[in-house]
Amino acid sequence: MATLKDLSKHLDLSVTQVSRALNDHADVSEDTKKRVTKAARELGYTANISARKLKSGRSGIVAMVVAAEEEREMPDVLLAGVIGLSAELSKRGMQFVLHVTTDGDDPVATHRKLCGSGLIDGFLIVNPAPNDARIGLLRSLGVPFAVHGRDADQPDYPYFDVDNHALGFKLTEHLLSLGHRRIALIDGPAHAVFAIRRAAGFQAAYAVAGVEPAQGRVLNVEMTAQKGEEAVATLFEVGGDRPTALIAGNTMIATGIYTALAKRGLSIPDDVSVVAHDDGLPRVPIQDFRPSLTATTSPLADAWGPIADALATRLTPPDRECRQVIVTPELSVRASSATC
Amino acid sequence: MATLKDLSKHLDLSVTQVSRALNDHADVSEDTKKRVTKAARELGYTANISARKLKSGRSGIVAMVVAAEEEREMPDVLLAGVIGLSAELSKRGMQFVLHVTTDGDDPVATHRKLCGSGLIDGFLIVNPAPNDARIGLLRSLGVPFAVHGRDADQPDYPYFDVDNHALGFKLTEHLLSLGHRRIALIDGPAHAVFAIRRAAGFQAAYAVAGVEPAQGRVLNVEMTAQKGEEAVATLFEVGGDRPTALIAGNTMIATGIYTALAKRGLSIPDDVSVVAHDDGLPRVPIQDFRPSLTATTSPLADAWGPIADALATRLTPPDRECRQVIVTPELSVRASSATC
DNA sequence: TCACCAATCCGAAACGTTTCGGGAAATCTT
DNA sequence: AAGATTTCCCGAAACGTTTCGGATTGGTGA
Known part of the structure; x- marks a missing residue:
């Protein structure tokens, strides 16, 4: 060479x-x-990137650490993220290191080790937990990073997030305005910040409408069709208090809901209204739903560019800009929701 | 630090x-x-890995380049590969760089650039094409690499492969022995070596059985349930010469076949026999098929360890061992295949 | 007593890049 | 015409590691 x-x-x-x-x-x-x-x-x-990094501290390499079990939990979302981020970073002349930790070893320790290995400029974090330990570590080490989502209301780091509170609020408000009172939110795992925020928006909509919030239920599941189906089973087996409307955290869960309701001979929207949030996952396009699905939409694909930018600007001295973006999804009313 | x-x-x-x-x-x-x-x-x-690499030439980092369009083609397989390889390499104290090329730019050029960037010890290649250009480049550059699959019968590089010829042969032979004559093989893209080999095995089984091979058909599609369904549509719309048995390249295609036949009111195995190769994809476990699916099995998950080993030993002087492994899958006869 | 050997250790150079502190020539000011 | 400024350039040091060639011991056999 x-x-x-x-x-x-x-x-x-x-x-x-x-x-x-x-x-x-x-x-x-x-x-x-x-x-x-x-x-x-x-x-x-x-x-020679090694030499450059050694002397100047810049390598153009950023890393993301994901736990194998997490991959199993939301495979489509993570796959979309890996591809999207890698592509966007490549465009900017940077490289993307994916580090998968095997079951059992600590992601935080992995971050620490990678920081010490002297070749990574910064990190990308997706799906933060409340008060995320990885974020805490990187902050204390002074290592640059950018987050998809955020672990606090007013973070001091660059991030790109959907306004999940508004999202939960809008979907719930829509159903409440149609006269529904017993609504169930079937969303992602309880340890994910986005699910927590959406649940808060859900509660807030009840409060604003002056409806007794105890009539609403929140179920936290892995975001797959399978789990969505099981959630419906749980909700509808338990006797009299069946919900009249369901909110799905993404289109995979919505798929499960559709098949579960069909199996029970319940029709949408006559017997049960269904609404969802649409991440724009290529595997489950929203156009394929019959009846057409009322949903808020904000494509995951829109996130990777801004996140790559956020990290890239964060990495470039001297300003070390802290770019923070929140997008609010719009609600599109379609055929799957109707008056109670 | x-x-x-x-x-x-x-x-x-x-x-x-x-x-x-x-x-x-x-x-x-x-x-x-x-x-x-x-x-x-x-x-x-x-x-400090940069310093180590600079002086000694060893960084412990290996890279894989995948094209975004390829990801879209076989998302599950690639995801499994990324996770599996990354995990196995982590175990061995190495790191895994995933580089996704965006539509339009050349994977070979990307390999060349990465070689020049002076931080990668070697490469992993999956799903090689016949006479693969990436393999040609790395060979000519003298850069170590290992392959999942192979682009020739007797390659001079380390690899791990399934005996795809035997696989195609076994599945076809099984159906022929049950009396089937019009068999269709629905497998991956025609530019993939594994599909070419399986098709060769398919033809060989016809030849050995002394059956006119023109009765067999090979369809090359992307390996998704959707495409499997469409393939069945093609095969069954065209009038009288319907196949009596189908071979699916993986369980995703088999899923599509099952739903397509169900839609047409055709029962398995009474009207049509169905057999498949099972990669052990977690998303579509073979146990879920009703009727149970006759299949050859060789889990993709078994490949990543040996491949990581192959590359690791290849990288360690002075021997630079060239480890080559071929596994032959066994056929398990179940309920989805019967006499014609 | 002396050379010899094994067991431990060390200084210095090198990998390829960036960057600091200057320096020479050309051009502009007065 | 002398100083000031601009424009373009260069040598040398440094980043953190590995490695080559030797150096220093203490112990051994002649």
């Missing part, structure tokens, strides 16, 4: 000047910049 | 000796080795 020294010999310039030319510094003439970049292309020069 | 120099000061030893102690060299006393490792643990020392 060609090195700076090779280039400098070939061009009869100092190594210094070649380096500065390639990094587009001010005090090198336009002419030499052209010559240098041309020669670099011809000789197939690529900067 | 603590460095070797910090340790050497703290222990009143030379940097050299600390390094040699940590790397378990022969000419350092057992006593100092103990002292050094203890101090390293206490001070939280982690070797």
